[in-house]
Amino acid sequence: MKSVVENTWTPFAPVAGLPPFTPAVLSEILDGGQAFRWHRTPQNKAGGGAPPNFASEIWLGQWSGCVVRLRPAADGALEFSASTALAPQVARELPRYLVTDRNWPALTDSLPWRSDAHLARGLAVFPGLRILRQPFGETLLGFLCSATKQIVQIKQMLALLAERHGRPIGRASGLQTPKNSPPAQGGPFPPADLHAPLHALPTWEALATIPEKELRACQLGFRARFISETARFIAAHPGWLDETEALPYPAAQARLRELPGVGEKIADCVLLFGAGRLEAFPVDTWILQAMAARYGLAGWKPAQVAQFGRAHFGPLAGLAQQFLFAHERRVAREAGSPAGAAGIPRPRTEQGPVVRFMPQKN
């Protein structure tokens, strides 16, 4: 027998009940602002024959006590692999996390894309985009960190919180890290030591006992006070989170907004991404800008845009929002980064029909 634990992962196996994904859409689902606990790692091509440049990535993700790897197979199927110790739990929880019991193609088709050319473009560019169902409490924590922060930084904060204050839940054995590890300061993930244990996020009960000063040390900035106060409130009110998750959407949103640091946008994000409330319509600066430019809502305030969104897109407004969001960011990315657009200071969205078929960036 081997004296060293080389690989603690189960073999990759398909996740049942999923339509095909392109790598780009998978990336948008896992790393497009819904969740902040996924990290892309390069495929281990030393493992065997084919050098599939298609499925050239593996995602490592966590939620609650689960650790899982996902990769898109060549045929578009999504395959997962879990650390062996957690395999049963992961196999049980992954379908819920990915919401495999909902008919997403049908839900998407029921959006008003036939009368909304811009939404139709979003659907065409991100076929198969779906909304995750993350643990409610963790989703709240993530979005309390999100105020005026970009995805990369939110991920850093959470990774730091987990590493310093979360329960160790497994080992990153067998992982590949992208060309060494980022500077140690860039955050603890991926861990420089491949055998370093991964950590779950701290529970709210744990957070309630951590001095705010230590939270600040996790790069939380002014969010530390909100998180600390929220933690103490939740710890002092057992069952409050569960009750809130179970309330109808408007009541749930109102309850969440009682928490310090939680306004309409964050409450909607928590309900959309952590409670399956597809009627929630988070309005951030991207959506605000997109709705102004493409729906003639210039000058509208976030609350007004949210109301418009729910009225215009219907009971699945949150799903529509995700398409608009993904699309808007993609337009900005492609307008800003490729060679040639150096003179443009900021990719303000433009009027009119943007985005026909974007030339593939071969």
Place this chain on the structure above:
DNA sequence: GAGCAGGTTTCCT
């Protein structure tokens, strides 16, 4: 090196 970033709260007219 000033300015800004998937926001909320507070303090002002």
Place this chain on the structure above:
DNA sequence: AGGAAACCTGCT
């Protein structure tokens, strides 16, 4: 009511 200012911090 409605609109700035402040809040932390790291990165461009």
